[in-house]
Structure formats: structure tokens, C-alpha cells
Amino acid sequence: MYKIAVIGGDGIGPEVTREAFKVLDKVSELKNFKYETTDYKFGSENYLKTGELMPDSVYSEYREHDAIFLGAIGDPRVEVGLVERAVIAGVRFNLDLYINLRPIKLYTEALCPLKDTKCEDVDMVVVRENTEDVYTGIGGIMKKGTPDEVAIANMVFTRKGCERAVRYAFDLAQARKKDNKVTLVDKANAIRAQDIWTRTVAEVGEEYPSITHDHAYIDAACMWLVKNPEWFDVVVTTNIFGDIFTDLGAMIQGGMGIAASGNIHPGQVSMFEPIHGSAPKYKDQNVVSPIAAIMAAQMMLDYLGEKEGAAIIENAVTSILKAGKLKSLDARSGVSTTDVGDMVVSEIITLSKSNA
Numbered sequence: 048m049y050k051i052a053v054i055g056g057d058g059i060g061p062e063v064t065r066e067a068f069k070v071l072d073k074v075s076e077l078k079n080f081k082y083e084t085t086d087y088k089f090g091s092e093n094y095l096k097t098g099e100l101m102p103d104s105v106y107s108e109y110r111e112h113d114a115i116f117l118g119a120i121g122d123p124r125v126e127v128g129l130v131e132r133a134v135i136a137g138v139r140f141n142l143d144l145y146i147n148l149r150p151i152k153l154y155t156e157a158l159c160p161l162k163d164t165k166c167e168d169v170d171m172v173v174v175r176e177n178t179e180d181v182y183t184g185i186g187g188i189m190k191k192g193t194p195d196e197v198a199i200a201n202m203v204f205t206r207k208g209c210e211r212a213v214r215y216a217f218d219l220a221q222a223r224k225k226d227n228k229v230t231l232v233d234k235a236n237a238i239r240a241q242d243i244w245t246r247t248v249a250e251v252g253e254e255y256p257s258i259t260h261d262h263a264y265i266d267a268a269c270m271w272l273v274k275n276p277e278w279f280d281v282v283v284t285t286n287i288f289g290d291i292f293t294d295l296g297a298m299i300q301g302g303m304g305i306a307a308s309g310n311i312h313p314g315q316v317s318m319f320e321p322i323h324g325s326a327p328k329y330k331d332q333n334v335v336s337p338i339a340a341i342m343a344a345q346m347m348l349d350y351l352g353e354k355e356g357a358a359i360i361e362n363a364v365t366s367i368l369k370a371g372k373l374k375s376l377d378a379r380s381g382v383s384t385t386d387v388g389d390m391v392v393s394e395i396i397t398l399s400k401s402n403a
């Protein structure tokens with residue numbers, strides 16, 4: 048019995064979460080595993096009503112779960128970033144979820160905005176460091192609103208933080224058996240402190256003789272991602288660069304409506320979420336793609352060790368996309384959120400019959 052904490056959150060978060068669990072229900076039935084969920088109401092609505100963001104006491108509750116599923120956070124009625132920092136970054140930091148794993152994979156050429164790009168050209172995983180960099184909040188604003196105002200945001204990198212991300216990336220490259228390559232994405236030419244990443248990759252790389260490593264500066268890496276996506280296998284990068292690079296990656300795989308992520312501390316409770324935001328203007332319209340949330344559930348199953356269940360979801364999504372059943376992965380696909388969820392469930396049933 049898996050215990051899953053669920054934070055539906057804001058905007059479209061709850062509706063895409065419902066579709067992800069609709070799919071999970073079917074998979075658990077087919078693969079004979081059971082799960083129970085605990086719902087948490089954290090998010091902007093709750094904050095506006097109660098003034099509560101994310102109480103410290105809840106972290107010990109999360110630790111009693113096997114995984115956390117998060118829909119989306121963000122609401123224009125609340126101060127910019129307040130709830131996102133408390134809920135998303137709050138969980139990442141407090142549970143020390145030091146890896147943000149973001150696969151970038153193209154399932155059908157029809158959804159790729161790049162011309163002449165084939166599915167086999169886009170198949171990489173980004174290992175985004177998830178607990179340091181400018182996200183630590185070290186810094187601040189002084190003399191606000193005056194001509195002498197000073198604003199400082201520090202990029203923080205620790206040897207421990209770099210090393211565990213880099214090690215994870217090398218292990219992943221070894222497990223994937225694709226190109227056996229790790230690419231460090233950094234900006235060590237301009238930001239000399241990032242030399243810590245260069246050295247860590249060189250040192251850890253020596254322990255992995257079968258894996259090659261190279262690096263690209265973030266600006267060039269964005270260019271390569273568009274021009275030659277096939278060059279990437281496993282990418283390891285800093286928190287902020289990973290944030291930016293993976294939105295670009297999401298567009299290359301068809302849009303924010305498909306890209307999923309895992310916030311992982313190996314061996315401990317970890318959090319899975321679509322990488323898109325709360326899209327408040329589409330809330331309760333039943334128009335957005337739940338595929339990203341469904342793929343987050345896929346990553347969650349994979350993490351929990353339900354490899355076959357995870358494969359069932361990925362196969363069903365792949366088959367729907369390859370068949371051209373969704374013209375886009377945004378709000379204009381013409382297929383409602385709930386219908387896409389139903390479509391994935393029925394594809395799972397069809398595929399399970401044809402494999403039986």
C-alpha cells in the first residue's frame with residue numbers, strides 16, 4: 048500500500064491532478080498495487096482564507112508518505128512568488144529533494160515546433176540541482192524605493208550539493224545506456240564561482256570510466272538544444288539554469304502540457320509534479336492538457352518501483368500522441384481535460400488487451 052500526499056494547489060492544478068489519479072486508479076487495478084491518498088489544501092486559496100502557507104508540522108506528515116503529488120501553485124491575487132516559495136520551494140528545501148529530474152523526450156514529430164526533428168533526436172534527461180543557487184534566498188533589498196537601493200541575490204553552490212547532483216547524473220547516464228554521456232551546463236566563463244561545477248564533474252567523472260563528459264555554457268546549450276537536440280543524453284545543471292533550460296525543452300517535446308518532473312531525494316519521500324504553472328485563466332474551464340500531470344504520475348510510479356505500471360502509462364500516452372489524437376498539448380487541442388484523461392485510460396485498456 049503506497050501512501051501518497053496530494054497537493055492539488057491552484058488554478059488548473061486540481062483538475063489535472065484528478066486526471067492523473069484517474070489514470071493511476073486504472074494502472075493500480077491492472078498491476079495489483081494499492082495506494083491511499085492524503086489531501087492537503089495548501090495553496091493560494093487556502094492562504095487567502097486562513098493566512099496559512101505551509102506549517103512546519105506538516106513535513107513530518109509528508110515523511111510518513113511514499114510520495115507527494117503536486118498539481119500547480121500560483122495565483123495573481125497573492126504577492127508574486129509568495130505561495131510558490133512556501134509550497135514548492137518549501138517542500139524541495141525542507142525535504143532536501145536535491146534532484147529535479149526532468150526528461151525531455153519527443154513522442155511525435157507532429158508536436159515538435161522544430162522542422163526536420165525526429166523523435167529519436169530528442170531524448171534526454173535534465174538533472175537540475177534543486178536546493179541551492181539563487182533559490183536559497185540569501186540576499187535581499189536595502190534602501191528599497193530610494194535612489195540608493197541595492198538588491199542582492201546570491202548564487203550558492205556547495206561541494207556537497209554539486210557532488211550529489213553530479214553523481215546522480217553519472218549514475219543515470221550509466222543506467223540509460225544511451226550515449227553514456229553527461230553534459231554539464233554552466234556559465235563558468237562569466238560566473239567563476241561555477242568552477243566548482245567544472246571541477247566536481249572532472250573529479251566524479253574519473254570514477255565513471257565508461258561515461259564521457261563534456262560541457263556547454265547555458266547560452267550555447269539553449270542554442271544546441273534547438274539546433275542539435277540529439278547531442279544531449281544526461282544534462283546536469285544548476286537550479287536556475289535548469290529551470291530555464293527545461294521550459295525550452297518542454298516546448299521542443301510539444302509544450303508545457305506534456306513536461307513532467309520529479310523532485311527527488313533517493314530513498315526518501317519525493318515529490319512529482321507537472322513543470323507547468325497554474326494557468327489561472329484556464330481554471331475550471333476543462334480545456335488544459337492533463338498529460339503533464341499524467342506523466343508526473345508515471346515518474347512517480349517509476350520512482351516507487353512500479354516499473355511496469357510506469358511503462359503502461361508511457362506507452363498509452365505515446366500511442367495517443369503518435370496516432371495524432373491530440374492536435375496540440377495546450378488549451379487549444381479541442382479535447383477537454385477530462386476527455387484526455389478518459390482517452391489515456393481507454394488506451395491503457397486497449398493496450399492491455401492486445402498484450403494479453
Ligand code: IPM
Binds near residue numbers: 136
Ligand atoms: C518550476 C517553477 C518554480 C521554479 C517556481 C514556481 C518557483 O518554475 O518548478 O520550474 O522556479 O523552480
Ligand code: MN
Binds near residue numbers: 290291294322
Ligand atoms: Mn520553471
